[in-house]
Amino acid sequence: MKPIQLISPVDGRVYAERMPLSRDAAEAAVARAKAAQKGWAARPLEERIALVKAGVKILNDMKDVVVEELAWQMGRPTRFGGEYGGVNARTDYMSEIAAESLAPKVIEDSNAFRRYLAREPVGVVFIVAPWNYPYLTTINTLVPALIAGNTVILKHASQTLLVGERLAEAFHAGGVPQDVFQNVVLDHATTEHLIGAKSFGFVNFTGSVGGGAAIERAAAGTFTGLGLELGGKDPGYVRADANLDAAVDTLMDGAMYNAGQCCCGIERIYVHESLYDAFVEKAVAWVKGLTLGNPFDAATTIGPMANARFAKVVRDQIAEAVAMGAKPMIDPSHFPANDGGAYLAPQILTNVNHKMRVMMEESFGPVVGIMKVKDDAEAIALMNDSPYGLTASIWTQDYDTAAAIGAQIETGTIFMNRADYLDPALCWTGCKDTGRGTSLSYLGFLSLTRPKSYHLKKV
Known part of the structure; x- marks a missing residue:
């Protein structure tokens, strides 16, 4: 197994390299995420929101190092800072609408029947994130997924290897348990194996059309929910x-x-x-x-x-x-x-x-x-x-x-x-080769949860 190298566009040197997880280690990470999910979902919604927002606040405190690392990793001028405006706005909005978006929709509550539609987390959410806006594109799914009661495994692009590490560092310091949010380094073969093995309740991928097609092929027959944002013209x-x-x-x-x-x-x-x-x-x-x-x-x-x-x-x-x-x-x-x-x-x-x-x-x-x-x-x-x-x-x-x-x-x-x-109040979505799925807005929560119907009758 070869190390994954991050070549800096600034000067062409190897800025960072990491060894990808073996298949056994990757499967163990998924097992930990599955084991932690029900306990995380059982926490009150307000507590999950508070822990997520605490992690984002700590990420804000890392601004100086994050901005410098982004310049080395993908070349963005430091004068433009990081991606904090969008990170904070999206976190705040999804936190504000969470209670309403995730609340049961009551059809009837009478002496004869209680009928309602509830939302429950899909389980483990897998985020395959791109390098161009490495924090924003991750936050789009990470924040609502955790708020909704899912656990998350993040695989970041090789060009921005350090971003996943910074996100995990910040969220763990904010109180999100380590098994609830894990950053991993994976090669393509292990990534496709995990998807094909029904490891996840939802997979969010942002990248090329070819990459999206590979994700779909890996998920074929698993009935795994997919969100695919594959670029545009x-x-x-x-x-x-x-x-x-x-x-x-x-x-x-x-x-x-x-x-x-x-x-x-x-x-x-x-x-x-x-x-x-x-x-x-x-x-x-x-x-x-x-x-x-x-x-x-x-x-x-x-x-x-x-x-x-x-x-x-x-x-x-x-x-x-x-x-x-x-x-x-x-x-x-x-x-x-x-x-x-x-x-x-x-x-x-x-x-x-x-x-x-x-x-x-x-x-x-x-x-x-x-x-x-x-x-x-x-x-x-x-x-x-x-x-x-x-x-x-x-x-x-x-x-x-x-x-x-x-x-x-x-x-x-x-x-x-x-x-x-x-x-963040409007749905981020596309059509044709741009892919399918939705993120942000109240529809973003619907992608990361599944409906469950309750039809309760008194006799």
């Missing part, structure tokens, strides 16, 4: 009545923040012909205002991609598009740190079409294609011409117009005049 549409400056600022930030490594980042933009030239001009100026460099430099606004091989995918997509007639609007020499490795100059492409991979396949990097459209119908057709469906951003002055267009778009979330955002 999220569009923005700028209508003729849009606020141009706001659209440029938000959409370009959505395309370039975190070096474009956002599940719901903007990867393609459609602009009404009346605003197209002005939008492109302003977008180019916006991107030229970025500073590519070492994430520990206070001036850096865009750091390296998490791995040189991820950057190669984006470079190949750009080169192929240019060979097919796309026009690159940014001279890479404007960004001296562009090194052919993990440090990648951001790019805007015009004269693009849907025959190009950069407009159809997930890029997950700092590149965006911009196309001119004549009307809503053309924009809708282009937005739907994608294997993915996570979010779509519509820029207009009218709620009703945005809703009417949104109703025609095959996606999980419709934004109006914002992008690349997750509201």
